[in-house]
Amino acid sequence: MVGRRTGRKPHDAEDGGIARRTARDLGFIGARAVTRSLSRRQAVFGGLCLCCLPSLGRAAAEAFEMREVGPGVFVRCGLHEEATAENADAIANIGFIVGRDGVLVTETGGSLADGQWLRAEIRKRTDKLIRHVVLTHVHPDHCFGAAAFAEDKPIIIGHPALRGALEARGAYYRQRLAEILGADRTGSVVYPTQAVTDGAEIDLGDRTLRLTAHGTAHTNCDLSMLDTGSGLLFPADLLFVNRIPSLDGSLVGWLKEAERLKGMGAARAVPGHGPASVELAPALADLTRYLGTLRDETRRAIASDVPIEKAVQSVAQSERDHWLLFDSYNGRNVTQAYKELEWE
C-alpha cells in the first residue's frame, strides 16, 4: 500500500520482520492511531511499519529491536512521533558499530533514558570498550543519549560547528525536553571532545569510518560517516525516509549536500529516521523530490507575491501523501524556506 503510493517497497529486506508482527500488535497501533487523531492514511502507513511501532514507556520500549543491518552494525528504528513522556524521545534511528578494537556509537538517542537503553543493548552483545560516540548534529533526538556513556569516557565526535550550536541551543533543548520527560530522564548537554573535518577517519582495527563534515543543510552541523566494514553510509538526518524531513539549516545547502551523499559510493544507508537501512539512491530521490518541490514552489510563491501565511498552506501539498507527520512539519519547513529564499 505504501509502496504503491510512494513508488517503492515499504521497507527493505531488514524490515521483513513486519510480516511476522502479530495481529494484536497491529490492532494496538490502530487503536493508538485513532486516539491520536491520525488520519486513516497515517494509521495504515504506521501499521505496516515496524519503525512506527509506538511504545508505552521504557518497558514497552524493550520491544524495540536492535537489528544487525551489516556485519557488526546494529540499528534501532526511532518512532515516527514527537517526543512524549511515553516514548522518552526515542524517535531517531540509533545504534552502534562493533569493531575489532572497540565500539563506536553511531547515534546516542533522544534522552538519557534512551541512551541508557542503547548502552544496555550494547552490553548484551559485547564487552568491548565503547571508545567513540558520534553526535551527528545538534538536535535533541540525536544528542541527549550521550550522557549515558559518561562512564565509558569515550571520544565524543562532532562537526566543527556542533559545539557552538550546542552552546546556543543545548540549555533550551534540555529545558524543553525536561518539561516533557522530567529532568532525571532527560540528561545533560554533552559537548564534542573532538571536532572532525572532512576526510577524518576513525580506525576500529578491522574497519574504518570515514567522516564528512557537511555544509549547512538539515542543520549547520551535519556529520555523515561511511563504514568500510559494511559499506553502509550513515547520513544521519541528511536522509529522512517515510518521516517528513525537517528543515533547520539551509534548503539550498541541503540539496547540495544530498548530491554529495550520492557520490560517496555507498549502495545502502542508515537514515536518521525511517527503516534501519535502505537503498541509498531511491531514498535520496524521494528526499530531493520533496526538498526540490519545497524550494521551487516557495520561490514561485515569493516571486508572485504570495505571502508567507498563504505559502505555508499551498507549497509542497503534492507531497502530502508521501510523508508521515506532513501536517506537523511542512508548514514549518515552508516558513524556513521562505525566510531563506526571500533574500535571494
Next chain:
Amino acid sequence: MKTRHPLALGLALSTALAAALAPVPGLAAGASDSDTERQARWTEIATSIFGDRKIEPTDTLIKVDAPARAMDAALVPITLTMPEKDKIKGVHFIIDDNPSPYAAHFTFGPAADPGELKLRVRINNYTNVHAVAETTEGKLFEAQKFVKASGGCSAPMGMSDEEAMRGMGDMKMKFSGDAQSGKPVEATLMIRHPNFSGMQMNQVTRDYTPARYINKVTVSYGDANVFTMDGDISISSNPVINFAFVPKGNGPIKVAATDNQGGQWQHSFTAPSPSN
C-alpha cells in the same frame, strides 16, 4: 499566579533587567489561564499603555488575522486589516503573554494607505493578541485573537550571533502592482537584523545575548511620511513589514531604521511613480 513587572511592558525595555526577570518559558504555561485571568491581564496592559482612555471593541474598524496555532513561534505572520482606512491614524499591536507585550506601534502619515499591515512576530506563550486602532478622532478600538505558540522569544536562532548579525541593516523593498496616481501601491520592506530578544541564552558564557532590536522604522515617499513604527523584541528577526502607500508626485521611497544600541541605517528605493 503570574509574576510580571511593569518595566517589561516593552517599547522602553531595560534589557538586562528583562532578561534577568523574564519568566522561564514553559511548554504550555499560560495555556490553562481562564478567560477571566486573560481579561484581567489585558486590562492591566491596556491601562499601562493607554492610561484611562476607553477602548471599545470593534468588528469593523480593525481585524487581526493570525494562525490559531503557530507553525514557528519565532515567526508568526500577523495581518491587520482596517477597512475604513480613512479613519485610521495609528495601530498598536500587543501580545498579552509575551515577556514584553507591547510589540509595535504604527502611526500613519499622509502618504499611507492604512488599509492593511502585515508583520511577523515572536510569540512566547498561548496568548491573546490585541490590535488597537486609533482613529483620527482620537478614539481607540480593539480586536483580539487567541494564538497557540510556545517559546518564540527564547528560541535560539539557528546560527551564531555573529552569523545572525551579518549584513545587519541591509534592506530590500518589493512593490507589487502598477502605480497610478492616487491608487495605493503595496510594498514589502525587509530589514536584515537579528532583533535579539535578550532571552536567547549562550550556555558557555552563561549569559544572554543582549537584546538588540529595531526600535524605530520611518518610511517616507518623497517628502511625505508613510508610517513610523516603534518596535520591540517581539518582532521576528529580519523584520518584514507589508504596507501600502499612495504615490503622489515622485519618490523615492526612503527608509530610516534605528536599533536600541545606536545602530542607524538609511536606504532609498526607486518607487514606482504614477504613470499618468
